[in-house]
Amino acid sequence: MVGARSAARPVTIIDIAREAGVSKSTVSLVLKMSPLVKDETRQRVTAAMDALGYVYNRGAASLRRARSDIVGMVINDLANPFFAELAIGIERALQNSGVIPFIANTAESVVRQAEVVRSMREHGAAGLILCPALDTDAAEIERLGSHLPVVLAIRRIIGARASLVVSDNVAGAARATEHLINLGHRDIAFLGGIGHMVVFQDRVAGFTRAMNQAGLAVQPSLIGESMPTKDGGFNAMSRLLSVDRRPTAVVCFNDVVAIGAMLAIARYGLAAGRDIAIVGFDDTTEARHVSPALTTVSVDTGGLGERAAQILLRQINEGERRRDTYTGEARLVVRESCGARLGRRIAS
Amino acid sequence: MVGARSAARPVTIIDIAREAGVSKSTVSLVLKMSPLVKDETRQRVTAAMDALGYVYNRGAASLRRARSDIVGMVINDLANPFFAELAIGIERALQNSGVIPFIANTAESVVRQAEVVRSMREHGAAGLILCPALDTDAAEIERLGSHLPVVLAIRRIIGARASLVVSDNVAGAARATEHLINLGHRDIAFLGGIGHMVVFQDRVAGFTRAMNQAGLAVQPSLIGESMPTKDGGFNAMSRLLSVDRRPTAVVCFNDVVAIGAMLAIARYGLAAGRDIAIVGFDDTTEARHVSPALTTVSVDTGGLGERAAQILLRQINEGERRRDTYTGEARLVVRESCGARLGRRIAS
DNA sequence: AGCCATTTTTGGAACGTTCCAATAGAATGT
DNA sequence: ACATTCTATTGGAACGTTCCAAAAATGGCT
Secondary structure (H helix, E strand, O other), X not given: OOOOOOOOOOXXXXXXXXXXOOOHHHHHHHHOOOXXXXXXXXXXXXXXXXXXXXXXXXXXXXXXXXXXXXXXXXXXXXXXXXXXXXXXXXXXXXXXXXXEEEEEEOOOOHHHHHHHHHHHHHOOOOEEEEOOOOOOOHHHHHHHHOOOOEEEEOOOOOXXXXXXXXXXXXXXXXXXXXXXXXXXXXXXXXXXXXXXXXXXXXXHHHHHHXXXXXOOOOOHHHXXXXXXXXXXXXXXXXXXXXXXXXXXXXXXXXXXXXXXXXXXXXXXXXXXXXXXXXXXXXXXXXXXXXXXXXXXXXXXXXXXXHHHHHHHHHHHHXXXXXXXXXXXXXXXXXXXXXXXXXXXXXXX | OOOOOOOOOOOOHHHHHHHHOOOHHHHHHHHOOOOOOOHHHHHHHHHHHHHHOOOOOHHHHHHHHOOOOEEEEEEOOOOOHHHHHHHHHHHHHHOOOOOEEEEEEOOOOHHHHHHHHHHHHHOOOOEEEEOOOOOOOHHHHHHHHXXXXXEXXXXXXXXXXXXXXXXXXXXXXXXXXXXXXXXXXXXXXXXXXXXXXXXXXXHHHHHHHHHHHOOOOOOHHHEEOEOOOHHHHHHHXXXXXXXXXXXXXXXXXXXXXXXXXXXXXXXXXXXXXXXXEEEOOEOOHHHHHOOOOOEEEEOOHHHHHHHHHHHHHHHHHHOOOOOOEEEEOOEEEOOOOOOHHHOOOOOO
């Protein structure tokens, strides 16, 4: 009696019809809440459903209706808390929309990405939210977009015409840089990220803009690329510290790079926020918990995810062909790592 | 020409058959890599597929075959990095199994949990990995398990017969406690978690066992419940500090509680690891980054996820009715927050 | 009672695949 | 030339639903 799992032919709409003494069409109408069926009939039908333990077969339904209620969520690096928060935001926004998300982690592999995208199409996904892996080909996105609604999130892809949800990287980086300049810093470095990432280019552009507006030059030696990971930040910062005239402040590509950099600073016997100012980017939950607490640029990660989900849903439901772009505001969150809270100037 | 999305009837197996000059049955055989078809035919068919841009309809296939390649992943709190890591482990293990996971976050709501489980059944999920929400009813799990394979992860549910993947909470807590005892502590508290959580009970049991084995009594006043969150840890620790004879060491329910507790300690003008020893549980990535670095019990979170996925797959593929239980080892990771690294004894 | 309008119900075809039993074609042995 | 064994291929039914056009039931009005 425990686990009648294997045997039992599943209960179908036809079984319900027989039990309730109506036709399968009527049952179908009840299922879709049609106002056409008489109340008494509806009750008989729902009673039969409970009695037999009916479970709706959405697969069969979407086969017939030629559209499904599945969407795909393709994330380049789920282990990164920033993208995890994004995924949660997406999931939350999808929650009451009658749509259910597939999830896949591509781990920055375009090969894997192609695989999962294919799999999602095979499963009939009605749309896709995609945080593209590094070096994703614009043409591929273009082609994908001609088959189903696609919303690109976080990472813009130059040349790909698709809806887009990103944070305002240029303004955010500029704001962070201005803050450091206002604190008196003149020798400011930009640390982390790799050159062909569009996000990197945008953030460097914001950094450069702020520096130039303050009449400060940006020496190429003060822009240090690295993998956008904690180790990357650690190594890049270590390099930076060994140079004779080291910067007094550092704008980091993102929070994990910043955290790596702070580790390097500590290892060097210095204190972030006292001897050298650090700001991050993204405001992941870690930024708050690290010590000293990280000054960073908040991009409302969850909100971006929700926005991406909304745009996707609209495109699915209204068959919109239009290309939406949402740029989330980037707000500076001042904590301790920039030294502002110490009330004293690091800058010499 | 951009986006022939709306119009185009999708390409089916029948279109391919016509194009390649064979029957749909033959195309189907090619699709399932049957050795029955002649090589030359196979090539003609695959060529036709490329030419027409065919995409396999798995929905239709699973309707006919009466089994699907979808599994559900139901997580009680995705915003908690511990469960996020678990989810990633599951995803990773599923990656090359030809199965694709739905994901849902229940946010500890049994109502929401019932909804998503239902939705997953409606989508024909072949199995479920479930991190049950608080207060999940054993009978419900039991019933669910009679319909499809279910693997419970992290949280045991008393009275529910289902496969289970958990960490060794009793041994882990005991090990952490023993470590503190060996450092000379005698007044040790257990902090955080709520009484009716099985995980809480197990960890308290381990704590108690270690204390008793060392001939130490466990005063009820030294077991402080709280929500298993950072705020919960903060508040509970604050209460504990205001008592006249405060403990010299604290075993925390998990890492986020421990981090909250450390915040409270700092707020009190004391230093974790110097004035009071703290150990956490779970070894989330945050534990490493917090300062002082958190001594904690590592449970190989990703590994637990992978194990859960493996067990589920086996049950799906081999139709196993058997109830597997995997208990992951709990290893103590000594960092700084317990004071051991300072080489000096806190205990009076 | 008969007619019309309205409300409710219905049978069959269709969605894209797989399965099965049956067939056709090729190769072998006599 | 014919039966026999393989090897390849095939048409039709089936999976559980929705859609459509049409039929049946109901109610109101003469």
